[in-house]
Amino acid sequence: MKTSLRLISCFLVVLPLLTGCWDRQELNQLGIMLGLGIDKEGDKIKVSAQVVVPSEISSKSGGGRGTPVTQYQATADSMLEAIQKLTETSPRRIFMSHVRILVFGEEYAREEGIYDVMEALMREPTVRPDYYVMVARKTQASNVLDLLTPLENIPAEKLFNSLDVSAKIWSPTTTVTGDELMDTMLSPGIQPVITGVEIIGNRSKSGEKSNIESIEVSARLNTTGLSVFKKDKLIGWLTEEESKGFNYVKGNVKTTVGHVDCPKTEGTVTMKTLRTSTDRKVKFTRGEPVMNLKVKNVSSIGSVECKFQIGSMTAIRELEKLSEERLVELMKNSVNSVRRKFHVDIFGFGQEIYQSNPKYFKKVEGNWDQHFEDLEVKYEANSQIRRVGTLDDSFQNELKE
Incomplete structure (x- = not known):
């Protein structure tokens, strides 16, 4: 009798620990987003998600026939609503844990401010805050994420690596992660600064695969200058020389x-x-x-x-x-x-x-x-x-x- 009670007690203790993979998510059911763009469309927010196409980056599947990424867009009253709304066009649920780059359109950053988006991303438990933040200069964030780039198949990876290298060996640029930006906005005695990115060349061909099929590309992404914010709104840009001086001061x-x-x-x-x-x-x-x-x-x-x-x-x-x-x-x-x-x-x-x-x-x-x-x-x-x-x-x- 005592042995039976001991066994039952052991089962009662162990069973709660054997919950299994209750929250598992199959890879073939997820759309892995690496780049997130935020733009203004009327009085709403437009979200652009750069999602990996697994068959095009997998060597086993003989990828290379199409583009390595695709972009889904949705418009809603808030960012998270728009991300959920992406499933209207995406056959997979958008997975945000691997976001590498967050790009704000210049118009959105000037008129709406970036705090609400940053707070929503910080509050979302599936998003890691180590992504880099950039501002699309003289264009929308969707256009930046739509551009195919040489050397790096995935544009979001190109932006991340290019900014990372540039900040280390070229002084007019700097890296700002999501958590660093949030900390700056909430800290007294300092205002945010974010590196800009612009499209150089023929924008009309930026999303075509032909853009990376020649030695001289039709359009390319260029990290340029630092954007100046007051609280959470963009108010202007520093020149290259001013950006150098800023980084020496900092x-x-x-x-x-x-x-x-x-x-x-x-x-x-x-x-x-x-x-x-x-x-x-x-x-x-x-x-x-x-x-x-x-x-x-x-x-x-x-x-x-x-x-x-x-x-x-x-x-x-x-x-x-x-x-x-x-x-x-x-x-x-x-x-x-x-x-x-x-x-x-x-x-x-x-x-x-x-x-x-x-x-x-x-x-x-x-x-x-x-x-x-x-x-x-x-x-x-x-x-x-x-x-x-x-x-x-x-x-x-x-x-x-």
């Missing part, structure tokens, strides 16, 4: 390439940044905050396009000084331009002040944008040239007439 630059004018002669010297870092500190003078920025830059000489002798320490020091002046100029021009054109703190100076002196920031938080315009900012750069390449002096002086 400490986002990893490696890049830039140039300085040759001393005492025409031409330029190109330098490759090996590593860089930005030290940001707030000091209070007579009760007012002063923002101190110091960039440390280690670089090598990439090319010398002038008659300048670099085979001496004096010449190296001269180039280092020019590099320091150039870095300070980039940062100062970016900060002053944002103050003049947009009047919002995208650099996070307010955030630094909040962390340094919360009591002071609480007093000025209500009109921080006005205080940002009057904030004193000091710039400093330290540049070191560690390598001159495999040559010392340029051969330009030895060229025959």
Whole structure:
């Protein structure tokens, strides 16, 4: 009798753990979405889903006859309603766990704001927040996701990888994930910045397979500049130079390439940044905050396009000084331009002040944008040239007439 009771007790304990695959989802019943586009259509929201075509990317099925992705669109009052509505045209349920890129159309970002969409995605348990966010410049997000690209079969993967690489080796762009963007929108003393993407070339052929069947494609995607937001609405764009300065101020630059004018002669010297870092500190003078920025830059000489002798320490020091002046100029021009054109703190100076002196920031938080315009900012750069390449002096002086 006791043995029977023990067995029954064991079964009662174990049975709740043996629930099986109650929430399983078969792959052949899912449409895996990698790219999500958000556009404005009248007073409603238009959702564009870039979905993988499994038979076209599978080597076993002999794929390659058609396009590797397809796009489904739906319009509704909210994003999640539109995604559910996609099943009117899609034979499979849209699966959102593998979204790699979220693209907002410029019109939607300007007029509607992006907060509602971001909150819905953060609230949805099936969506991972590590996707990159971009803004489609001068076009709709659906057009960006409709463009077939070479090298990467899946356009969403192309956008993700291109932005990831560009942010690491080219300073005018930066990556922003869903959770980072949400954190920025909710944090005091900082406004969001998102990299833009535009279509270059013949847009009418962007969705055709012929776009990737020639060496020179008819249309291509290009990551370009940074978009500036106030709260959750787009208010403008930074130029390439301003975007560079922004990333130096924020400490986002990893490696890049830039140039300085040759001393005492025409031409330029190109330098490759090996590593860089930005030290940001707030000091209070007579009760007012002063923002101190110091960039440390280690670089090598990439090319010398002038008659300048670099085979001496004096010449190296001269180039280092020019590099320091150039870095300070980039940062100062970016900060002053944002103050003049947009009047919002995208650099996070307010955030630094909040962390340094919360009591002071609480007093000025209500009109921080006005205080940002009057904030004193000091710039400093330290540049070191560690390598001159495999040559010392340029051969330009030895060229025959």
